[in-house]
Amino acid sequence: MYENISALISLLPFSWAQYAFMQNALLAVLAVVPLFSLLGAMVVNNQMAFFSDTLGHSALTGIAIGVIAGVQNPTWSMLIFAVFIAMVVTFIKERTGSSADTIIGAVSATAVALGIVILSKGGGFARYSRYLVGDLLSITPQEVSALGLVLLAVLVLWYIIFNQLLLLSINPSLAGSRGFKVKLVEACFAISLALVVTFTIQWIGILIINALLVLPAAAARNIAAGMRSYHLWAFLITAVCGVSGLILSYYWDTATGATIVLLAALCYIFTLMIRQPGR
Amino acid sequence: MKTVEPLQPCGSACGLCVTQISHFSVNIRGKCILDDINLQIHCGQLTALIGPNGAGKSTLFKAILGEIPHEGKLQFLDSEGNRSAKPRIGYVPQRLNFDVNSPITVGDLFTAALGQVPVFLGGSRRTLHNARLALSRVEAEHLINRRLGALSGGELQRILLALALEPVPDLLLLDEPISGVDFKGMQRFYRIVSELRQQYDLSVILVSHDLNAVADYADRVVLLNRVILCDGTPQEVMKHPLFEATLGRLEHFM
Numbered sequence: 001m002y003e004n005i006s007a008l009i010s011l012l013p014f015s016w017a018q019y020a021f022m023q024n025a026l027l028a029v030l031a032v033v034p035l036f037s038l039l040g041a042m043v044v045n046n047q048m049a050f051f052s053d054t055l056g057h058s059a060l061t062g063i064a065i066g067v068i069a070g071v072q073n074p075t076w077s078m079l080i081f082a083v084f085i086a087m088v089v090t091f092i093k094e095r096t097g098s099s100a101d102t103i104i105g106a107v108s109a110t111a112v113a114l115g116i117v118i119l120s121k122g123g124g125f126a127r128y129s130r131y132l133v134g135d136l137l138s139i140t141p142q143e144v145s146a147l148g149l150v151l152l153a154v155l156v157l158w159y160i161i162f163n164q165l166l167l168l169s170i171n172p173s174l175a176g177s178r179g180f181k182v183k184l185v186e187a188c189f190a191i192s193l194a195l196v197v198t199f200t201i202q203w204i205g206i207l208i209i210n211a212l213l214v215l216p217a218a219a220a221r222n223i224a225a226g227m228r229s230y231h232l233w234a235f236l237i238t239a240v241c242g243v244s245g246l247i248l249s250y251y252w253d254t255a256t257g258a259t260i261v262l263l264a265a266l267c268y269i270f271t272l273m274i275r276q277p278g279r
Numbered sequence: 280m281k282t283v284e285p286l287q288p289c290g291s292a293c294g295l296c297v298t299q300i301s302h303f304s305v306n307i308r309g310k311c312i313l314d315d316i317n318l319q320i321h322c323g324q325l326t327a328l329i330g331p332n333g334a335g336k337s338t339l340f341k342a343i344l345g346e347i348p349h350e351g352k353l354q355f356l357d358s359e360g361n362r363s364a365k366p367r368i369g370y371v372p373q374r375l376n377f378d379v380n381s382p383i384t385v386g387d388l389f390t391a392a393l394g395q396v397p398v399f400l401g402g403s404r405r406t407l408h409n410a411r412l413a414l415s416r417v418e419a420e421h422l423i424n425r426r427l428g429a430l431s432g433g434e435l436q437r438i439l440l441a442l443a444l445e446p447v448p449d450l451l452l453l454d455e456p457i458s459g460v461d462f463k464g465m466q467r468f469y470r471i472v473s474e475l476r477q478q479y480d481l482s483v484i485l486v487s488h489d490l491n492a493v494a495d496y497a498d499r500v501v502l503l504n505r506v507i508l509c510d511g512t513p514q515e516v517m518k519h520p521l522f523e524a525t526l527g528r529l530e531h532f533m
Contacts, residue, residue, distance in 0.1 A: 159397055163392070163394060166383070170375050174375075178392055226387055227382060
């Protein structure tokens, strides 16, 4: 099946469409687009951009732990550590309320510093710099399929918890009074966000993953009239920026993730300018 | 005055169903916030909960909602005498936590609370129909496509009331906003609550900061400050010496 889709892409009348790495990358982008637009819309709506940023940064420590444990592929140690960080931050947020920003910032900085200290020991940090920038063109067909499964899981989860998540972001007590399992739903969101961010970080990059999550949704928010058009716009912006960013990065010979984010930033600035006054 | 004497039910209210709050105590980190609260709320009755800041009014609501651990029992007796430990509670929060630029509309809010189909897919037609019906109860049908951030304080409060009444609860908890609602909006809100209480036979507990409105609309006033200081009709409570000692003298009052 994967070969068939790749063959379909190679029928496109462009030179880049003939390369297997571009076919893989295009399919990866098509999986990342709905994934990130759904998660990003919720992150922006719940004012959790700082939280997702911390999740991205914690990946460094996750890699470092994997290195200490001596595993070849640090993905698992990254995933476990990111879930741990998500739970810690959720717990802190619940205990302290609104003043969580400083604590989240402290957790984020600690995670980055710890990761860099461990990874730079003996001068070998350059080996890990690919995690900072990300390399979408290195994605394998197996990884693209795994990404597809992650997308499917998030779609199912979102169908079940989205309404509860939205109401609890507006007022947790109100959600609780309607019998919603506030803490469970919050934990589901935090963990799924942690897993998605960490899983995709090797292709998108620690430095820009949060921008890819937040910018399209922030742009969509400037022009949306309701939750449905908000999600539609976030999806469209991510899709257009994702596909055109990939192709541009091929011709410009630039990092794919950063090129996509740059386009998303342009979208954000544009929507900010056309935003109707009084909104 | 300390004992809980049921007032005459008003209007069409049956007055037979009752919410019993017995021996509610809340301790948070060793500090006693509420101490042995006993209240019986009859349906059709509007009970106002007043008290100084930090008296435990919001904490009592959170305990009733089951959000924070507490001692004591909550029981609901319907008009046929059936007991239930989990009455259906409608809750109108004091404030919502959303950004004013947020693209959430009133319809989205109702879909999130009432519907099965996720809001990002637009919800179902039936849910939106129910939302319109609920909104018409509070004279707010026309607001369904407005963003929450574009509503006035009074409109938002009415919408939250409509949401709390869908489905019609056994007990309605109203946490009145401290600011942001003008006098006319407040009057309108109280009038609607008062009418709906009779129409749907609601038991209502209202945390209020507006003592004039309390005097006009409440059937009963409970003065709370960690314990129940006094409990009676508005006239009784406001003439009580503890009222002045707790909330100060109100010259312009009544």
